[in-house]
Amino acid sequence: MKNGRSGSAYQGGVIHATVTRTGELSEALLADVLPEGRSRKHLIVLVDAGRARLVREQADAVLFRDSCWLLLPGEWARICDEGEQPLRCRAVEFDVWRVERAEGDEAVGGTASVVMEPAIFPVSGLLDNHLAQEIGRWMDAERQEDGLQEYLTFAHSIRFLDILSKMWKSRIERRESRELREAIQETVRLMERGYGQQITREELAKAANMSPSHYSFIFKRETGKSPMEMLTEIRIRHAKKQLLFSDRKLREIAESVGYRNEFYFSRQFKQVIGVSPKEFARRHFAKHVDVSQPFPLHMQSLGLAADPPDRPFGPIRVVGLYVEDFLIALGVKPVLKCVGNSFRQSYLNAYLNGVDEWSLLSFDFGEIADARPDLIILGHHAYGGDGRFDRFSEIAPTYSIRKGLHHWEHGVRIIGQLLNRLPQAEALISHHEQVLQSARTQLTEIGDQTVALIRICNDRRIRLYGGPGGYSGTVLYQDLGLKPSESVLQLAWDKPSGYTPVAPEVLFELQTDHLFLVVDPAGRSYWDELANEPGWRSLPVVQAGRCYEVRFDIWMTFGIIAHRLKLQDAVRCLVPSSRELPTIVQK
Structure with a gap:
């Protein structure tokens, strides 16, 4: 001593x-x-x-x-x-x-x-x-x-x-870095709140208590964009919403997002999006949804063309194949719930008491007809393949989401439009963005620590999920802005499928500060084998107690209720002293 x-x-x-x-x-x-x-x-x-x-x-x-x-x-x-x-x-x-x-x-x-x-x-x-x-x-x-x-x-x-x-x-240095990030995030929030007004870089720098040049440097370092580039993206994003989901004139839309001149707005829009505002609006709905009858006729037949609708919304009967999450979030209880081979949205059970199951394996159209739906929404175009779209259309007006609903915000707006509930959809999105911001703020506690997610599949395969899209990338890397591990960046980033298969030997060399683990119900026995392997037990992230098992049905879907539950998982696991995030639907 x-x-x-x-x-x-x-x-x-x-x-x-x-x-x-x-x-x-x-x-x-x-x-x-x-x-x-x-x-x-x-x-x-x-x-x-x-x-x-x-x-x-x-x-x-x-x-x-x-x-x-x-x-x-x-x-x-x-x-x-x-x-x-x-x-x-x-x-x-x-x-x-x-x-x-x-x-x-x-x-x-x-x-x-x-x-x-x-x-x-x-x-x-x-x-x-x-x-x-x-x-x-x-x-x-x-x-x-x-x-x-x-x-x-x-x-x-x-x-x-x-x-x-x-x-x-x-x-x-960590405190100063956190304070700088918070100052930058606050100016982004100012842009989100005031995008319809004239905002200068000098005003934003003053709000951040920095000189304009230092503010631009820090902003670029933290976000990868200049302040004015960020403001333009925010304005264009809000303009896109109105182009798709309102009948406002172009001049009105331009003014509402901070442009005094609609021609300058059109140039900016084309520079960012690649097409003019009118062309974007024309292409978008047809790009995402196949329809069995013209949308306006469908709205009229349901008494939903007026604002407010001619009849109460509640009695309308909807069958939604794997869009139940969005329907529930928008206040609609579907008349059937879709199930697959081994996938059930068990996290929705509390909201679907008494609702019969409908299996994707049998495609029993008699059960659909017996449910007497007013409309049918197919969560992916594959569900309408092999002539099934026409069979659905014979039962009720049918809408098929061509490429699926790969982001909670996109899903809420598309389903909200099909139900003529866009105000409710926008309110839901606004509230969810506030919760998302709360989650981001709490997660600043972990700084630049890296995260990854693996899935143990039912076919004895291991998947390393990437980003920025996909089931996990959307929430971890895109919405929460967490840092992907080098293994994720090198092996699984930007994969069209959203993941890459890895062998156990690769898994046992995975380098990350935090690891989320998803185990398929039928993959449990394989996971039990892997968990006893010396290579797994010796992984630094496992030894550090930073491996978190999360639910298969929540993390392997895109719904907004599931997204909220993913946020809750991420914050609870990464910041144990965090505040609890609110649920999306009060039961």
Whole structure:
């Protein structure tokens, strides 16, 4: 055991750190440094081998080899051995003092009296990996210097001070980085709220408390776009909504999104989208939906052409093949629920009590006819293949989503249009975007840590999901803006299918800070085999306790209710101390 002293400048005096003890964390030492489970002093725990669970009052943490945790005086904790390999830890115990010149002391040429008061170091918790490694090297050097002259002992103290300084600096940089991100996000929110007004870069910079040039630099670094490029994208996005789902004139749409000149608006729109506003509107609906009869005639036949509708919406009977999620979110209870071979939307059970199942395997059109639907919506064009679209159309007006509903916002608007419930759809989207923003804000806690998602399929295959679209990429990388791991970027990014098959050997080399796991119901036995493989158990993300199993039926679909549940999963897993997000439908 060694002792040492070191100090650093601090506003109002000097922070003075006194190392009181270092060494192997034996049971005897553990009982001394954590009497009754509370740290006596500042305590650094470094894991050299094995795996430990640090049980704390706030939330547990898993420590694996080369990870390091700093406890503050009085903090309650218990260290439990969790690994197959024997746990071996080292500890550094130290005091922190604030040293100040005694008030009124103006001594010159003599020794000034000082006042020392206990202080708390402004850093705690899990330390960055490079700092943990540096602490390990510092402790190794301490053993090597045993018995050396006083100079080396002094230099060793200075080195410890340097490590504390780096901890402090890292905390400040993370806080400043978080504050910058929040300032940029606030200006984006200003754009979202005020896109219909004239907004300048100078006004946005002032709101962010930056100079215009510095604001543009930080904005580009954080978003990949200039502020004005972002504002243009926001305006064009809102213009697209009106072009598709309103009968407003082009001049009115241009003015509503902040353009005083409709011709300039048209040039900007074509530059961003590639076609003129009118051409975009003409192509869009036909591009996404096959119809069995003209849309206006269908609305008239249902009494929905008027605004508000001529008859109450409730009695209208709808069959939606895998669009039940969107129907429920828009206040419609379908008259049948679709099921596949092994896929059931069990997360919707609470909303579909008493609703009969209809199987995609049998395609029993008699059951559809018996349900007496007013309209039928096919969630994917494949459901209407092989002449089935005409069979559906004989029963009721039928709409088939050509390429499926691959994003919650797109799905809400398309289904909202087919039900003549666009105001409700827009209100739902607006509220969901607020919840999404809350989720993004809470997830800033994890900084640049990376995430990935794998799926264990029922055919003994493993899929690594990519992005930015797809079942998981849409929520993780596109909507939440989380950072994909290098493995995701190299192997699965931009795949047309949204994923890439991987062998177990590739899975066991996966590098990511957090891993989401989806297991198909029929893939459970294969997963049980994989989970017992040494390659899986030795994965750093598994040893760190950062692998989270999430539900198959929620993460392998695109509905907006499912999307909200994915947000809840992501925030709860990645930030255990997070606030609970609201559900999308109150039961």
